[in-house]
Amino acid sequence: MASGFCEDCSRLLKEFTVHLRKVCRDFEQKMMDVFRELSQCTCFRSTPDQSLLRKRTQELPSLHLLYDNETLLNPGSLQALSRLATSENTDLQMTAAMYYLHLSHHLKSPLPDAFMEPVMALLLSTDLDVQKTISLSLVNLLVKNNVCKELVIEMGMLVPILEMFQSGDATAQSHLCACITMLSSSESNREAVTVDGIMPLLALAKSYDPQVQQNATWALLHLTQSDWSTRILCQAGAIPVLILLLQSSDSEVQFYSCTALCNIAAVQKHHPKLLSIGGHFLLKSLLTLMSSSVQKNSTQACRCLKTLSKNVLIQEQLMELDCVLPLKALLKTSSPVWTESAITLLSALSAHPPNNFQDVLVNEGLLDEIGQLLHHHTSSSVIIAHSCKIITDLCSSSMGQQAVMESLCLSGLLRALLSQSLSDDTVLHVTSCLHHLTTWDPPKSNMSLTITSEQVSRLVKLSGQIQNPRLSYNSAAIISKLEMTGEMVQLLRPHYTTMVEYLLVFLQNKDVKFQQLGIATIFNLKKDGDFSSLLANSELEAQLWKVRAQTEETRRLLQMIQPLSPSSVNP
Structure with missing residues (x-):
């Protein structure tokens, strides 16, 4: 059978084997x-x-x-x-x-x-x-x-392995930690390893030897991958040890401990223990780690803070610790990973209105940073999606609306519309945010003044994507809100034929929401005589009258029903 090697290679390998x-x-x-x-x-x-x-x-x-x-x-x-x-x-x-x-x-x-x-x-x-x-x-x-990992446990090897922890030899302890890590990666072994191995591991995690500390933390991380072993870890006092390890000089130890804490934070019942160390020690340590030059550590710290931010008390503490400043600094980095981590956490914070969080974020100039991001990261779905969410959350107040007007947010969103690399889901976020802005007068007026012919063409095309109803609806809703100035009429006229096609589909839709949007759009477009001429005696006009007749019939039928008393509706 051919060996797959040439004659010279075969000869050399044989000579090497003989020599060995x-x-x-x-x-x-x-x-x-x-x-x-x-x-x-x-x-x-x-x-x-x-x-x-x-x-x-x-x-x-x-x-x-x-x-x-x-x-x-x-x-x-x-x-x-x-x-x-x-x-x-x-x-x-x-x-x-x-x-x-x-x-x-x-x-x-x-x-x-x-x-x-x-x-x-x-x-x-x-x-x-x-x-x-x-x-x-x-x-x-x-x-x-x-x-087989299970066989190692069944043969009782865990006992001598754990006894060797007492040897005091750093090399032996490193090997043993690695053994325990591999054994605990098996779900069926985790209980046995957790019951007998936690205390030795916690002791080794405090070692002054970097390699021992690293392996012990690695092993503890593996034990946070199941609810049962995580509970045992917390009961054994692992949380204070892991929090202290966030300040280790070893970047791997920092990463392992931060990841373990992130796994623990995913279970809300552990939050009281996570916050039990005074002086906001955990949050301060995570905020410090978030500014680490080691990218994976900074990213993991953001992820851990995002997981914790579901807790209202932790949200308040983060705002007290002025977390916005370091997060804004991460938004300005050239690395998309850092930027995505920071904006994900900011998005979580912007969703919570208690204690004027949103006003604080606006006052900190967050919308200015978001506008810049939208102009420089038009291909990042994560950045664009979370930017849209932050803008939507923060413009619910007059202060936020004004900040949007003064920033590059609106132009950034319109710019993102033209990106061909974004998925439909991301474009849906963009159109949802733009639609939300059109419900407020200042942003709506500004949009009508700044929108370009390419962006109008894009909205018309998206409005016709009937296979994606939400995207179609959002895009058409934006068009329906555009102010019919002379400039806007010139931008829309080339698309009237296409618009008539999707408006006809809207009026034929059984969903009343689409019918109402179609009627509102027609009302707005009829301000232009050219569209009125196109509408006259068209299939769209016939369908419009049909919808009107159905509406009148519904009204007549409703009038036949005697109004119900409150007591009969709510017995």
Whole structure:
């Protein structure tokens, strides 16, 4: 069967294999020589395990299987590993541990369950180096899914793993944290890991060793991925530890702890504990992290604050802490990720009217920033959608309407209409916001003055998209509000034929809302004599009279019904 390599590559690989096996045989021979000399020493002769040591030494040749991948997992190697792992000699134990370390790097298939028995014996070794080596091997095997996570728990390996936390060795603790993280990624294991592992992990999360702290925080993060383990974590006092870790000098620790807190914040019943640390410590830490130069940390801090902002008390605290200033700074960055995170949080805050939040946001000049964003990010659906939401929320007051007029928001929205890269859902946000602005006189008048022929064409085209009723309705509603000045008439006239087509569909629609919009649009357009001439004796006019007749018939039928008394309506 063809190997897939050229002749030269095949030759080089064969030479490399021969050389590697020669080196391994030389290493094996050297080990045998060393152990042979050791066994002849009086130190070993005086020990009761002399015959046992000699027997183990004689078994070393079987470890040549270590270097032959074709027979890597045969019964012979398993038998040798079992004997070495259960030996009282730590050198022989280390030989077995090194075998597993090699195995963890090169194994391409699942490790048979039988090969896990020696692993358990090596975890119980009294030698720390053996424990570190086998724990690293186990991490590698778990990461590559070469071993079953559930089997590790069933075999009782969690106990020696947790006991090794007390070794005080930073390397061992890092390996163990990684083990626990991988084991807790299995939902069925999470309960066992949580019950026995939380306190050691919390202790290690306070370690002065950066790698230990990082691995412990990583493991704690994995335990926040289920409601049950999150509850146990909170009861065990994990929240204060995670909040303190937000101020770690290690960016990975900051990210893991922030993500864990975000998962905890998703469950509102945990909010009292999150806020129990005085001085708004959590919110201050998140606001500080939000300004981090590490993008993923800043983004995650925004996400965590957005999750927390569903709580009214937290909204008030955020506004007290002047959160708008750092968020505005993020809006001005060149990175879309930072901008999207900040505007998402601001959108959440703008939706809540208590305590004059909206007036504060207007006074802070937020609408000026939003107008700039709409002009510079015409292809970002996230930025445009949340910008529309903020504008809609803030223009509910006269102060907000005036701010919209003085900013670039309106021109930015009209500019976004022309973007061909936006989805229909995003365009729907834009048209909804523009439609909302037309319900207020100042923005409506300003729109009629600033709209261009390209934007009018776009609105007419969108109005005809009957397959998307909401988008069609919003676009047509904007047109119906345009003031029929001489300039506007000139912009609309080229589209009268197209407009008549969608207006006819509106009048034929069973939804009264569309019928009413069609009538209002016709009323507005009839201010131009050219449209009145086009309407005369047309199918649209006939349908208009038909709607009128139906309306009169409905009115007549209603008059036949005696008015109901309040008591009969609400018994």
